[in-house]
Amino acid sequence: MAYDNILVETKGGVGIITLDRPEALNALNSALIADVGQALDGFEADENIGCIILTGSAKAFAAGADITEMAPKSYMDVYREDFITANWERVSQCRKPIIAAVAGFALGGGCEMAMMCDFIIAADNAKFGQPEINLGIIPGAGGTQRLTRFVGKSKAMEMVLTGHMMTAEDAERAGLVSRVVALDDLMEETLAAAEKICKLSQPMVMIAKECVNRAYETTLAEGVRFERRMFHSTFSTEDKAEGMAAFLEKRTAQFKHR
Ligand code: CAA
Helix, strand or coil: CCCCCCCEEEECCCCEEEEEEEEHHCCHHHHHHHHHHHHHHHHHHHHCCCCCEEEECCCEEECCEEEHHHHCCHHHHHHHHCCCCHHHHHHCCCCEEEEEEEEEEEEEEHHHHHHHHCCEEEECCCCCEEEHHHHHHCCCCCCCHHHHHHHHHHHHHHHHCCCCEEHHHHHHHHHCCCEECCCCHHHHHHHHHHHHHHHHCCCHHHHHHHHHHCCCCCCCHHHHHHHHHHHHHCCCCHHHHHHHHHCCCCCCCCCCCC
């Protein structure tokens, strides 16, 4: 399938989506978001895909929602079309693991889309920010909520209230990104992480993802109860039997994803 605003490829069990609107620093317009949604649908339906990577260019992961597209919209326009909720949240609803490989600008909706992924590997030139306040609006794709949970109130407030950008190094220190790598190594390092995930039991990876995400949505006691139920349920799977047998027999597990 051909897309106008993204490039889609697979490498083994890894599905790669590259945002591709270089003329607008990958600004996220509705056509691009629809493309991302379709590509994710395809990867989720393909049982050979075990992990997804979302990336952009060396200059920009994405410089935010498309300001040209948003400028003429009224309150009633965005309310009636349920702008953001209707389509952007597809990324946060992805059941398979999805890694953001971020180089350059990840601003506004770009930062928010990266935060919808499961973890972020950043190139050393990455810059994260929520500059919406400069446009007379506020973040609208989860920036005030996810950023605050990831980096804490003080850093989130400074970024959201002033538009201050965080360097890759600061983002790693603050816990926004899992690690920082050299720009030239970004895809290689991200692919290595994705390939590692692909070798594991796909349903276990999906259950583990669901449990970690639950931590952001519930109390500690409820979250631990949820985890315990899910942990118990993993004992009913063929992959649990294979994983433990392989360990005891000192061989590599051959997971069947069942
Ligand atoms: N929307 C539309 N076009 C954008 C864009 C955006 N978010 N960001 C950049 N572009 C376009 C520029 O208009 C420019 O186009 P032209 O060449 O046709 O003039 C092209 O991309 C290159 O950008 P610059 O010339 O500005 O490049 P730069 O290197 O000088 O600056 C930048 C880079 C600091 C990222 C700057 O482009 C910028 O500040 N962009 C806007 C960032 C922003 O405000 N993002 C938040 C958007 S609102 C949002 O995301 C809401 C939400 O929460 C969902």
